Amino acid sequence: MGNPHILAIPYPAQGHVIPLMELSHRLVDHGVSITFVNTDFNRKRVKDAFGNKVEGEGSIHLVSIPDGMEPGEDRNHLGKLTDGISKVMPSRLRKLLKKINGFEDEKISYVIADVNMGWALDIAAEFGIPRVAFWPSSAFLFVLHFSTNKLLDDQIIDRYGTPINGEKMIELCPKAPAMHPKNFLWVSLGDFTTQKITFEYAKRNIKGIDNVEWLICNTTFDLEPGALSFFPQILPIGPLSATKQLEPLTGSFWPEDETCLKWLDQQQPGSIIYVAFGSFTVFDPVQFQELALSLELSNRPFLWVVRPDITQGTECEQLYPKGFKTRVGSRGKMVGWAPQRAVLAHPSIACFISHCGWNSTVEGLSNGVPFLCWPYFADHFVNESYICEIWKIGLSLRRDEREIITREEIKSKVEQLLIDESFKEEELKLKGSVMNSVNENGSSNKIFNNFIEWMRS
Known part of the structure; x- marks a missing residue:
């Protein structure tokens, strides 16, 4: 087959766009072409910040679809943003895929979607497109997401995600941090309405990763041996920021003051x-x-x-x-x-x-x-x-x-x-092992190369 054409779709927040853009640049180095789907609002921000640099070198093509919010609404209000995403973006992504696949030589070979956009993986399945789930945060946070049903069954949280015994520290897996329930992702995001919306959204997204071909994560074995051993389906290919030179197009929403x-x-x-x-x-x-x-x-x-x-x-x-x-x-x-x-x-x-x-x-x-x-x-x-x-x-x-x-x-x-000086000493040790993981024979680099081979096979 020719060079793969990937549609990549991040959750529309800065901390999600940047690592998927870093992954996109790495894939481009291996001859892959990328259609990168921002929201209309975020694409304008990237264009305003970077001007003519935003079109990459032709290998990363930026497109956008609406996020379901009005022009003046606060996109830092995650309840409203999540609601808008759920109502509007799926139908717009279907239209975009139909349009791209209408051109024989541009058909999408794979969809790589942020797990937080799990519905996009369902849509890829409707089109018969192989799916890759990308988790941009720690593997441990993914374990928390994946554990929602167990937390419900064990009566640690109620059906809205609210902790039932609010002070007991929770250990989800060995060699990983114990969590205070008030710091569960959905609880820490704001008011109760936002919590309910984001908790339901997280549960739906976890279903979206059923039967994906790959579940890749922006981490490494050296950082998170506990979480990665506990959930071996998560394949670490990071840290992506450690693997590449700086690119003109970073996905940043603000102009960088150099x-x-x-x-x-x-x-x-x-x-x-x-x-x-x-x-x-x-x-x-x-x-x-x-x-x-x-x-x-x-x-x-x-x-x-x-x-x-x-x-x-x-x-x-x-x-x-x-x-x-x-x-x-x-x-x-x-x-x-x-x-x-x-x-x-x-x-x-x-x-x-x-x-x-x-x-x-x-x-x-x-x-x-x-x-x-x-x-x-x-x-x-x-x-x-x-x-x-x-x-x-x-x-x-x-x-x-x-x-x-x-x-x-x-x-x-x-x-x-x-x-x-112990902090700096520990940092330098950790830096050494993390950088080794992304070097030629490192664990993250080997998994990434296997991923590329799978795409080409």
């Missing part, structure tokens, strides 16, 4: 506190100011990613403490969005204050950078447990009685992280 790389070039090795909280985290004014004041108090140089929408309702420019920018001067660099992989690979980075999204987690550990963990929602709490309890490459931050992480707490933990 001036920070030149600024980093002027800093001492191992001197910079890097602060970034992903695409969803939102701060109230008090917490934003405590973070700013902690960076000032640290007396260390820092690079802080301050998204335009990182604060609730108020422009972040108005929330900086009075005189903050003058006092920190050239010691502090604030940008709206950063080329994070290049930042974390820079020798000047000392540590990473992070929300602990899976992409940020694997990017940090692939570069030997210790963590200060500031989880917000979703899988962040699980990843924090991995970082602090299992891998021992970082520290947690504690909140006070107001649920605020104070400037003193942040300053103290930064100092502890940078003075205690």
